[in-house]
Amino acid sequence: MRTQIAAANWKMNLTLQQGEALLKGILSKAKTLNEHQQIVFAVPAPYLQAAVNIINGTKNVFVSAQNIYNKKSGAYTGEISVEMLNSIGVTHTIIGHSERREYFNEHYKFLAEKVDIALENNITPVFCCGEPLGIREAGTQNAFVAKQLEESVFHLSKNEIKKVVIAYEPIWAIGTGKTATSQQAQDIQHHLRSLIAKHYDEETANEISILYGGSVKAANANELFSQPDIDGGLVGGASLMEDEFVKIIEALK
Ligand code: PEP
Numbered sequence: 001m002r003t004q005i006a007a008a009n010w011k012m013n014l015t016l017q018q019g020e021a022l023l024k025g026i027l028s029k030a031k032t033l034n035e036h037q038q039i040v041f042a043v044p045a046p047y048l049q050a051a052v053n054i055i056n057g058t059k060n061v062f063v064s065a066q067n068i069y070n071k072k073s074g075a076y077t078g079e080i081s082v083e084m085l086n087s088i089g090v091t092h093t094i095i096g097h098s099e100r101r102e103y104f105n106e107h108y109k110f111l112a113e114k115v116d117i118a119l120e121n122n123i124t125p126v127f128c129c130g131e132p133l134g135i136r137e138a139g140t141q142n143a144f145v146a147k148q149l150e151e152s153v154f155h156l157s158k159n160e161i162k163k164v165v166i167a168y169e170p171i172w173a174i175g176t177g178k179t180a181t182s183q184q185a186q187d188i189q190h191h192l193r194s195l196i197a198k199h200y201d202e203e204t205a206n207e208i209s210i211l212y213g214g215s216v217k218a219a220n221a222n223e224l225f226s227q228p229d230i231d232g233g234l235v236g237g238a239s240l241m242e243d244e245f246v247k248i249i250e251a252l253k
Pocket of ligand 1: 009011169173174175176177213214215216234235236237238
């Protein structure tokens, strides 16, 4: 079975004290994970070390950065490198979140370079893709997400792409309370898997976890996660609420 993942994206929220309390609360209430289930906490950069300390090697629970830079080190004031993440035990990073694409103009090539440097340094990329409302309304979402994969991850070898987690996040559903229906999410995630199968092969496509993100909450997680091509969620708002996120973890297949 593919790895099923409940990934929390705290974005730029919470104080350290609030974050520590939330993390401890979730860990104390979360069910025991089986071997194909994982929890990933993408916490703000200043809290990464504290989160690693709290998780303290708990099996199948990981800490993620929300962003990295595409260089290993150097004169890049304010940026975070994969080497820094490695040095404190952070194992994942989000790459290409729509907020980074939109507010910080992160584009295909830059994102491809981030994916490369993450993989070269054993950091798992959680690579986000997804269309804005206008594209969905025009019905061209399949071509839109295909281009995002083609330009930023399809240069990878078969072995490399198997290490990437993909998160499909329709921009019109992020932080809006508007969730894609489970059928809409399933359809496009099936399309993403088919693109991977076409570019690589079926076996590769069947190994890659594809998460859904966009207003996932306790009330819709079961239905979304029960879809065959949805392998868990990347969760923003609801990951800031202890009981909500615990229930989302419970909904993992
Ligand atoms: C996200 O941050 O990736 C996200 C999906 O946010 P929300 O769950 O709040 O829509």
